[in-house]
Amino acid sequence: MERADAARNRRAILRAAEELLASHDLAEVSMDRVAAAAGVGKGTVFHRFGNREGLMRALVESRVEELSEAVAAGPPPLGPGAPPSERLAAFFDALVELATRNVKVMAAFEQASPDRLSSPIYVSWHAHVSGLIASAAPSLDADLVAHLLLGSLHSDLMLRFLRTGETVRLREGLRSMVATLLR
Known part of the structure; x- marks a missing residue:
């Protein structure tokens, strides 16, 4: 069972990645940029998705x-x-x-x-x-x-x-x- 904060972070990261992809090429969508847009640390994104x-x-x-x-x-x-x-x-x-x-x-x-x-x-x-x-x-x-x-x-x-x-x-x-x- 996923913790509530982890589930919230996952949804925020996925939403941020999707929003960035809507307006940028994949090459411009870095893990740093996704983390900033999601309001989480870069380590959280790497830990969650690799x-x-x-x-x-x-x-x-x-x-x-x-x-x-x-x-x-x-x-x-x-x-x-x-x-x-x-x-x-x-x-x-x-x-x-x-x-x-x-x-x-x-x-x-x-x-x-x-x-x-x-x-x-x-x-x-x-x-x-x-x-x-x-x-x-x-x-x-x-x-x-x-x-x-x-x-x-x-x-x-x-x-x-x-x-x-x-x-x-x-x-x-x-x-x-x-x-x-x-x-």
Whole structure:
């Protein structure tokens, strides 16, 4: 159980980091700057998050928590109970929506995380996507196809689509890829 002051500091640090990212490039968002904006000592930020990558990961994790809960136990088609192809399309729709609402945070996490393939978020998403692909199309290499689909979301092109407001096009393109793969 987290102490009340520690929870308050965590929320303040995450809020400060998000506010700084809204108006600055990641390179300008130092741990010192985050600590000052949050009204805590630099040691508190380092103790809590370890480094800037840890801080960016915590920001992203706070955003994906709701999506993870919906995937695990929410209503279909995102949650259990829908055919795998519908769940997969709903998952990618939800990812595009998440990225659209949090484009700066997601981009900062990408820049700060040299090995995102081993991050708990990616590992979880990959397991979900590859499981759905294996159920829907057993002849496919589900592990590889999941990496390819998720990898398409980690690109400068994706960021361009999000920043230029082409989320509908992006969502429809992903849905088309999923439908074609699972035929």
